[in-house]
Amino acid sequence: MALPSDQVVDALRAAGEPTRLRILALLSREELAVMELCQILDQSQPRVSRHLKLLAEAGLIERFPDGAWVFYRLAGAGPVRALVDHALGLIAPDDRMARADDVRLEAVRGARSQAAASYFTQNAGRWDEIRSLYVAEESVEAAILKAAGPGPFERVVDLGSGTGRMLTLLGPKARGAVGLDLSQQMLNIARANVSQAGLTRCELRHGDIFATELPDASADLVVVHQVLHYLGDPPAAVREASRLVAPGGRLLIIDFAPHSLEFLREQHQHRRLGFNDNEMEHWLLNAGLGKVKIATLPPATQPGLTVKIWCAERGRDPVRSAA
Ligand SMILES: C[S@@+](CC[C@H](N)C(=O)[O-])C[C@H]1O[C@@H](n2cnc3c(N)ncnc32)[C@H](O)[C@@H]1O
Known part of the structure; x- marks a missing residue:
């Protein structure tokens, strides 16, 4: 045009x-x-x-x-x-000013990641308790199970797996599952939780949601639960998560609708105060996934947080990414 x-x-x-x-x-x-x-x-x-x-x-x-x-x-x-x-x-790639800006951008990113990592380290043991402060977990989990579909799943990938709640929820329906997280403390707790749940085919790996090193189209269910709002580049994480979805498979992103609870930014390292449907749909479609179904779970009390589940499927004829 x-x-x-x-x-x-x-x-x-x-x-x-x-x-x-x-x-x-x-x-x-x-x-x-x-x-x-x-x-x-x-x-x-x-x-x-x-x-x-x-x-x-x-x-x-x-x-x-x-x-x-x-x-x-x-x-x-x-x-x-x-x-x-x-x-x-x-x-030019070696332009002096551009390189200096990149170095300063890396420093800003580094400070951000360090603050988030130390937050997760300090709160690893209390994470489930913190999560339940937000919303009624049972209804969110029931909605996640519904959005995921009946299964069984060949391989579930849970990105930013935290204490492993999504793995214990969805793992029983999967022949294999992988949870990936940047925090070793979270991974340790997840290992204990997964083993306590008797999930023997569930692997926990240290890794970054932006570069998972998992193969293309290797999962029929990919879940990103309450992770995107911590990240500097949510669309890049959506692209990486989408890359893992096999034809006919699904990506579930669970996060908050736009809100104004600023204390979550100050005290809990949230970077984005929720996401709107348009931007999420745009990221998912740009990443090559098909029609997006959305579930909305309003809070029981106000002020509270509305949980959203954005569920996108990869067509059986692979759609080319527009990104
Ligand atoms: C709020 S917790 C949610 C954990 C889990 N999905 C749940 O709902 O219980 C967010 C998790 O994302 C992880 N995380 C943050 N940035 C990450 C990144 N770049 N790559 C992988 N994991 C990341 C944190 O270590 C933390 O365990």
Whole structure:
């Protein structure tokens, strides 16, 4: 699709400034909050916000408020996005400024992961208790079983398996199961829980949801339960999870609907305060999965958290990923 020339000029003008080009390059790595951009660019918030406003007005980036934070990401597919991708593709890999920004982005990511890892280390033993503070677990688990389908499953993969609750729930219906988590403490507890449940064909592995090292199409059920809201790049995790789904298999993402319980960010390391149906559907479809079914479980009391289950299937004729 082509654009009127004045829109091309606007887009080029917006991108044609050193800080704004740096912002575009950073957002091409992952969505970022304003204060993270300020930290990486080493510029004041008013200054960075001015650049962001200009980029958003020209349609190069999207702004999305999330509780008290505001995140930015590159605009989705389309001619303006193609222009941004092309411009970023022209930057030499050894460009000094781009490399320095990447190093600072890594530092921001590192600090974020360290805070999350130490949170999970400290709370590993109490995790089930913390989980049940949010919502009525029995109804969520009944809805997960329904969305997963009757089984039996050849192979269930649980990404960010925590204490292994999803494995003990779904494992009895599976011929084999793998739980993967970044936290050794969580894995230790999951091993004990899985063995207590008598699940002998359930393996626990240390690994990262962004690079699971599991083979393509190797599971007929992939579950990501209450993990995405901790992550810096949720769509990348959705892509990796989708990659594992075999033709005819399902991906279940269980997380919260958008909410405003800011204390979860401050005290429990949540990065995103829930997800809306549109963005989740967009990520799932872009990752090559088919129609998305959604279950909504409102909280018993207010203020509370609404749990969502997004269930997407991979067609038997593999759909090519649009990402
Ligand atoms: C809130 S717990 C949920 C655990 C489990 N799915 C459940 O519902 O009981 C989130 C889990 O995600 C794990 N996690 C966070 N980032 C991860 C990553 N990049 N790769 C794999 N696991 C991750 C944490 O270690 C933690 O065990």
